Amino acid sequence: MVVVYKMKKRTKIIIACASLVTVVAAGLFGAGLYFYKVAVVPAPKSFLSKSQKIKPGSSLYPAHQWYQSVHKQRWHELSATRHLKLDANYIAADKPTNKTAVVAHGFMGNKDQMFQYAYMFHNLGYNVLLPDARGHGDSQGNYIGYGWPDRLDYVKWIKKVIARKGADSRIVVFGTSMGGATTMMVSGVKDVPKQVEAYIEDCGYTDVYSEISYQAKQLYNLPRFPLVGIVSAINKVKNGYTFKEASVLNQVKKNRRPMLFIHGAHDHFVPTRMVYPLYKADKGSKELLIVPGKGHARSYQNHPKLYTDTVKKFLERYLK
Template sequence: MKRKTKIIIGLASAAIIVCGGLFGAGMYFYNVAVVPAPKSFLSKSKPIKKGDALYPAHKWYQEANKQRWNEISATRHLKLDANYIAAAKPTNKTVIIAHGFMSNKDNMFDYAYMFHNLGYNVLLPDARGHGDSQGNYIGYGWPDRLDYVKWIKRVIRHNGANSEIAVFGTSMGGATTMMVSGVKGLPRQVKAFVEDCGYTDVYSEIAYQAKEMYHLPTFPLVDIVSGINHVKNGYSFKKASALDQVRKNTRPMLFIHGAHDHFVPTRMVYPLYRADKGPKQLLIVPGPGHSRSFHNRPTLYRDTIEKFLNRYLK
């Protein structure tokens, strides 16, 4: 009996140690994946100098007349920040631009410049926990989708009921764009979506990164981190699914992905494209890198977006 008791106590102790270790690892990777902070795996942007290809866009953005807009998030009562830049000629057409993971509105200056040159007003929000917006977690587009609905309604109030709006985003912003597309009761003024290199769902993307960067298996670590995130922030990684959202979408969407993307793997775009229920187009852009399609093939990128949006925003 004493021997059995010792064995049970030993097993229980081992289980507690293992569970404690897994929870500790889960908290560590929660901080890596979900807490807004500098990330060692992200490349640092270099200062833009005169003569650089991006210099004209950067100079324009620095000098542009930016209206500072604020909104309160759809949940958690967070103060959100955005820049609105009116088109050179008055128009009711606006593109709302969603940035990527640990980026911010100001880093989207090149896309803002592109849309400005195409004649659109542009709105550049900071997502929760990014830039000048409040928040202590990264929403990966899921809670943010409801915030973008509020930004959409803000544009309509500003530019009138005849507004025509497109939502555009890259990487996490691309996933956000797709997540917005499936929101029930989305205002009719939203005419089209353009997503660039977004992921199918948060669980799959984090599982992919856990394997690629840390050589870790999906189970149980990603599930533990997802559980921690659900308790802290109200959503699980599997629930945060762009794939499920595009299945509900009936409005036009342009899907863009780099041909050799190894951060959000190119293969993710195909099930997203197939699942979408609205008018759609797929552009696979030659060249390496993540969220580099615009820079790899700027003319192809701009012309494809221009022609796509011209079909749906009159």
């Protein structure tokens, strides 16, 4: 009788433990699905600052006024995977040129929010192509790629520029935040056309896993383990890649073309410290600009002359 009692007690303990594990696992999976929606599903995000009206006197006002009135062509492309229809604005230079800047926007941004950079490149004499990444703006898609699937889309955009503007095209790829990460991811793609002569990235992250882990801690005071791994696994099932696989750092290590790295000195959304290992890992000719001031992706707004002059000198050096 004692043996039977002990076996029953042990069975109850095993069942209780199994039930607890099931409840915890279900809770973690539920939390993972919730944060997958926060991090990966395109939708308004409470942690992003709302766009403010550009007022006269703002450093962005001339660029904004120009962008509202300049003629824009609508270009379309199909994504490299999933057959999504992608949308872009193309702005021709005032004088015919074979130089084109392909501009990549940030997380939950769109092509129209990149008006100040379009203005800068236009004033430097470039044609400008401003795509909407998949899941953003007027492009199709139900997930945010953080630059990883987008890197292949941007290669297709680059090839479209060459097809339309000629084999003698000279192209610079530029991006801010997620677009900066996308730019660096493009630099490591094996078949990037030779017409891409330089890259300029502004405040991109080292890899998707590290950035989402950082944001989980900053925004929700949550540890990276196990939540970020769960969200990454869900993303693998739904979208075909893990966050660790989406490594900007590994892509930059493959680059041999000139790259200008820009980061704000006091960036607390993509921390400034991320730019240093990226700069170190790059194998091509490279330059680094740390711009004084606070805020994320605000370096142009904070110091437009310093920003433009640095970009101009970099391009004059490598796209002579």
